[in-house]
Amino acid sequence: MLAGVDPQGGNQVLQRVKSLIRDIPDFPKPGIVFKDITPLLSNGKAFGEVIGLMAELGKKHAPDCVVAVESRGFIFGAALAAHMGVGFVPVRKPGKLPYRTSRVEYALEYGTDSLEIHSDALGKGARALVVDDVLATGGTAAATIRLVEQQGAIALACLFFIELSFLGGRSKLGSCGVDALLHY
Ligand code: AMP
Numbered sequence: 001m002l003a004g005v006d007p008q009g010g011n012q013v014l015q016r017v018k019s020l021i022r023d024i025p026d027f028p029k030p031g032i033v034f035k036d037i038t039p040l041l042s043n044g045k046a047f048g049e050v051i052g053l054m055a056e057l058g059k060k061h062a063p064d065c066v067v068a069v070e071s072r073g074f075i076f077g078a079a080l081a082a083h084m085g086v087g088f089v090p091v092r093k094p095g096k097l098p099y100r101t102s103r104v105e106y107a108l109e110y111g112t113d114s115l116e117i118h119s120d121a122l123g124k125g126a127r128a129l130v131v132d133d134v135l136a137t138g139g140t141a142a143a144t145i146r147l148v149e150q151q152g153a154i155a156l157a158c159l160f161f162i163e164l165s166f167l168g169g170r171s172k173l174g175s176c177g178v179d180a181l182l183h184y
Contacts, residue, residue, distance in 0.1 A: 013049055018182060020046055021162070035134055035162055035184075037072065050181060051079045054131075054159060057179040058084060061156040063129035065089050065122065069115065069144055070096070073132035076161055080131055089121045089128070091144050102150055106143035115140070117147045124152035135160040135180060138169030145176055 020040040027034040041047055058066075058080060065087040068077025074090060081088035094103065094114045101116040122128060128148045130141055135158070145155040155176050163170070163180035170178040 013053070014182065017046055017050055021182070035164075037075075037133060037161070041075065047079075050161065051076070051083050053181055054080055054161065055083045057181070058129050058131075058157075058159050061129055061177070062127065063156055064127045065129070066131050067091060067117070067122070067128045067144060067148055067155075068131040069140055072134070076133055077131040080129075080159075086129075089117065091115050091117050091147060102147060104143045104146045104150070106139050106146075108139065113139075113143075115143050115147060117151070119151070122148060122151045122153035126151075126153035127156050128153050130155055130158040130176070131160070132158075133161050135163045135169045135178070136167050138167075138172030141169070142172045142174075145173065 017040060020043055022036040022039050024034040024036050026032065040050065054076065063086055066077045066081040066084070067089045068074055069091045070093060078088050090097070092115070094116055097116050097118055100119040102119050103114050103116045105112050105114045130144050130148065132141060135141060141158050148155040157177035157179060158173055160180040162182045162184065165183050
């Protein structure tokens with residue numbers, strides 16, 4: 001159970017939050033049911049509650065920064081970092097970050113993709129909480145953990161708004177702890 005959330009009240013909040021997630025079948029390609037979070041984002045009270053509940057999950061790791069992946073990961077990651085009073089570090093697609101970068105490649109269903117982080121973004125031993133909106137197959141979060149560890153920092157845990165549990169993505173995240181507010 002989440003700290004500070006009583007069983008009835010907490011469930012009601014999560015039920016309300018769930019009702020603000022819209023399923024979009026066959027987006028961006030056939031067979032994928034996309035979790036559209038924009039109805040939640042447009043409801044300031046509900047979005048604030050989500051950030052508060054995710055902060056409850058994140059604070060037990062005592063991070064000193066949030067590392068989040070573009071683009072929807074930034075929405076949750078930046079709000080969460082500000083709420084928790086810790087720094088925010090962006091992870092982006094290649095060519096988007098202006099300073100020197102480190103890069104990792106990771107496998108997609110067909111082909112590969114890459115992610116980058118500023119080389120000086122994390123000091124050695126920095127305690128990073130990895131944040132994204134959705135955990136699906138786990139490839140994006142696993143690549144982000146590698147970027148964090150390449151810099152000598154510690155990936156304490158991964159925190160998601162939504163986990164698509166049926167895809168088994170958490171098995172790709174090794175010994176890194178995994179938390180999510182909503183599970184499907
Ligand atoms: P994955 O690497 O497979 O875990 O995919 C995670 C990334 O893809 C996240 O950054 C999500 O924003 C996005 N994503 C994957 N599947 C979905 C989905 N069904 N609905 C919304 N976003 C998704």
